[in-house]
Every structure is written in structure tokens, then in C-alpha cells.
Amino acid sequence: MKDVESSCHKPIVPNEISIRENAPISLMQKLEILSDSAKYDVACTSSGVDRKGDKTGIGNTISGGICHSFSADGRCISLLKVLFTNECIYDCKYCINRKSNDVKRTSFTPQEICDLTIEFYRRNYIEGLFLSSGILHNPNYTSELIYEALYKLRNEYHFQGYIHVKAIPGTDPVLVQKLGLLADRMSVNLELPTAEGLRQLAPNKHRKSILTPMRQIQNGIVSNKNELVLYKNTPRFVPAGQSTQVIVGATPESDYEIVTVAENLYQKFDLKRVFYSAFVKVNEDKSLPALPGGPPLLREHRLYQADWLLRFYGFQAKELLSEEKPNFNVLLDPKCDWALRHLELFPVEINRADYQMLLRIPGIGVKSAGRIIRARRNTKLTFEHLRKLGVVLKRALYFITCNGRMMYNTKIDEDYITRNLISVKEKLPIDTGGITYKQLSLFDDKSFMENQAKTEIIEPERMKALQEEIIRVS
Ligand code: SF4
Numbered sequence: 001m002k003d004v005e006s007s008c009h010k011p012i013v014p015n016e017i018s019i020r021e022n023a024p025i026s027l028m029q030k031l032e033i034l035s036d037s038a039k040y041d042v043a044c045t046s047s048g049v050d051r052k053g054d055k056t057g058i059g060n061t062i063s064g065g066i067c068h069s070f071s072a073d074g075r076c077i078s079l080l081k082v083l084f085t086n087e088c089i090y091d092c093k094y095c096i097n098r099k100s101n102d103v104k105r106t107s108f109t110p111q112e113i114c115d116l117t118i119e120f121y122r123r124n125y126i127e128g129l130f131l132s133s134g135i136l137h138n139p140n141y142t143s144e145l146i147y148e149a150l151y152k153l154r155n156e157y158h159f160q161g162y163i164h165v166k167a168i169p170g171t172d173p174v175l176v177q178k179l180g181l182l183a184d185r186m187s188v189n190l191e192l193p194t195a196e197g198l199r200q201l202a203p204n205k206h207r208k209s210i211l212t213p214m215r216q217i218q219n220g221i222v223s224n225k226n227e228l229v230l231y232k233n234t235p236r237f238v239p240a241g242q243s244t245q246v247i248v249g250a251t252p253e254s255d256y257e258i259v260t261v262a263e264n265l266y267q268k269f270d271l272k273r274v275f276y277s278a279f280v281k282v283n284e285d286k287s288l289p290a291l292p293g294g295p296p297l298l299r300e301h302r303l304y305q306a307d308w309l310l311r312f313y314g315f316q317a318k319e320l321l322s323e324e325k326p327n328f329n330v331l332l333d334p335k336c337d338w339a340l341r342h343l344e345l346f347p348v349e350i351n352r353a354d355y356q357m358l359l360r361i362p363g364i365g366v367k368s369a370g371r372i373i374r375a376r377r378n379t380k381l382t383f384e385h386l387r388k389l390g391v392v393l394k395r396a397l398y399f400i401t402c403n404g405r406m407m408y409n410t411k412i413d414e415d416y417i418t419r420n421l422i423s424v425k426e427k428l429p430i431d432t433g434g435i436t437y438k439q440l441s442l443f444d445d446k447s448f449m450e451n452q453a454k455t456e457i458i459e460p461e462r463m464k465a466l467q468e469e470i471i472r473v474s
Pocket of ligand 1: 135
């Protein structure tokens, strides 16, 4: 890493950069085009990094500075999310920016990225930058431009705010390393769950060229952590970790295959997040699915719920789904669905169950499970205690006993519980003017909501479409 650091002082790209433009175009027009082109990339939450400004520069990444939350109308706030360029040499069939599409093309210069970021930051419009890109000329050429933008931001403008940058597969590892020393988070998009899917829809991309930078970033993070133990002032490498994005519904993989891929990515590449993006059909192409019902948003929603179970609830993909049951239940969230298929484990006595078992009870989240463990050291818990500890009793009541008694005289029967669970009206996480949907979700779980509000971005159109899909299915 030392060699790379020492070669990190000068940008590789000369100041004069030739970027093709069909006609003169203002910075605002570029911003319109390149922020619109970036909207299909969902892998942009922050952060996990906690860096205070050192008073010699501008910005910081402490919570409140870059943590994202939903604003009242569902907008994602605080991140300038743009493409560096929507030019592309590749022709991925699902992508609006593919080279065969006749769309207006433009590119920022590194200086323009700096100007926008700093000016927006100063006006308090944003708290950080998420920079993705098409491929201009080749991966190295594009990455060098991006590197120059980041280099200027960090070293000339002394911007200390959050930066998430895409690593473009095929980029020279030295350049990936240098980008990682300037960015807080990096992501390499897996795009499609399987190599076969890539071959069909993104013939210029290869699984190996995607996994290679992912592995490099993982190794870089590990060795940087080790160096930091020895040398406190070692520059941080991708301190907020890496993430990826998988498109759902463009190729025929089942939920089971997608969840298994995500599980492997978490285990083998130590990713911070896998983002699932419901396929939006923006191109007419015979190799793309028809999707008459629109983007599979409910499916995306279920995958996020399952992802949460993998990361925080100790579930494994093979517990949630199987070859025989390859897709999630439309009406029930994955945890309820699992519980109903394992009624032999219930009811669980709240005053005796271990932490892992508590986490598996519908209506009990990570925080409420922890609170139960602590509270029962002092007293025998009752249902009233559980309510105060944040347990969602309308879901949990079918699966628990307190001091040997159930809350109501209820049957432990799959059909009976299912009927009752799906008749519970739940509110969507954001105020939607009284719109409700019937199936249950982790949104009902307090701790899920708290964490989700901190980390997940759902853009307004996406939220609206999700609500419509939920209403349609229920
Ligand atoms: S590489 Fe593929 S997905 Fe990325 S911008 Fe180019 S065409 Fe789109």
C-alpha cells in the first residue's frame, strides 16, 4: 500500500480533457441529464464512517452530517447523486445509457464535479457525493477522470464530507487503490445475480471482472485496518466499506438464488450492503422480460426484508427459501412466513427463550430482543411489559407465552394464524395519507424502522410505485 500512497499525490489525467459533446451545454443541463441518468442506481446509502472535520477543510461525516433519512414526503435527502458521464462503450440491454440508445449524452469535467459538490455543500443542499458513471473510452480513462475529481475535492477544496464512488470493472488495480484512499465507500455493481444473466443481458461484462475489484477492495480494507493498528496516521482506505447492487426481475433467477448470492457476498466479500433494484424496463429488447405489472417492487421489498434477516437476525438463506419453495410469500414477510412453517417451535416462553430464538419471533426485533433479555433479569415479564419494550404484540401474540400463558386463547394453526396476520392493517413507513396495506412487514418492527430510516434511501417515485404495487397485490 505504501507504493500506491506515494504515487497518489498527482492526478494521472492532464488538466485538459477531451470530452465529446454534441453541442454546448450548460452546467445545469448537464446536471439534469446526469442526475436523471443516475436514478436507476440504488446502491447509495451511507455510511458507517465517523470522521470529524479537522477544521482545516470543509465537511465531515459524523451522524447528522451524512446519515440519510426519509424526509416527510419520502425524499432522499443530502446526497449529490450523479453520473460522471452517461457516455458508454457498453451495451447492457437493461440500461438507459447503453451505447445503442439515442439519448442526449454529456459528461462533467472533474472541475465541474468539484464546483457542484462544494457549491451545493455550502448551500446546505447536500452532505456528500455519490458518483457513478458510464464508461467513456475505456474503464481506466473514466476512472482517471473520476480520480481527478476526487483528488481535487479532497486536496484542493479540502472536502471532508462523505464520498461514495463506483469502481468500474476493468480498471487498473492501482487506480482502484488510489480511489479507495479518497472515497469513504466504494461499490462494484454485480448487476445480475448469475454469470448466465450477465452473458444474456450485459455481454461486455464478466463475472470475473466484477469480482476482481470487489476482492481487491475487501483485501485493501483488511490490510488498511491492520496498518491502522500499527500506524495511527495511515490514510484510511474505503472506511465505510463496500456495497453492490443486484437487479431483480430482468433475468429468471428465483428469490432463493438471489438471496443465496447475497449471502455469499456478505460471507465471502464482507460487503456492507447488497442493494436490490427492481428491474425497470426502459428499453425495448426481445431479451428483456415483458413485466406487464410494472417493476417487481414487492419482490424487491421482500428481498430487503430477507436481507435484514440474514444480516441481523441470524437467518440463513436456506432457512428462508429452498429449491422447492424458491420465492417469497406475497402476503407475508419472510420472518412470519418462516415462523408459520415452523410452528413446532412455538409458542416460545418469553421469560426463558435465548436471544437467538427471541429474534425469530415475529414482532420482536433486534432492539426489543435485547431489551427483553435485560429486563427479565429483574422481573418476570408480562404482556404489558412487552408492549412497553417495543414488541409488536399483534404479530407476536400467536407465537409467545408469558409465564406459561398466551395473550389470548388462540390456536397454533397455520391457516388460522395466517388469516389473522394478513387481516392486520399496517401503515406504510412513511405518512401516505392513510394508505394502508394488508400484509405484514418488518416495518412494523420498531428497531427495523429506526435502522431503516438511518440507512435506506427510497426515492419518491420508487416509494409511490412500491405503494401502488403493495395495494395492487393485497
Ligand atoms: S456499463 Fe452497462 S450498465 Fe453501465 S452505463 Fe454502460 S451500458 Fe449502462
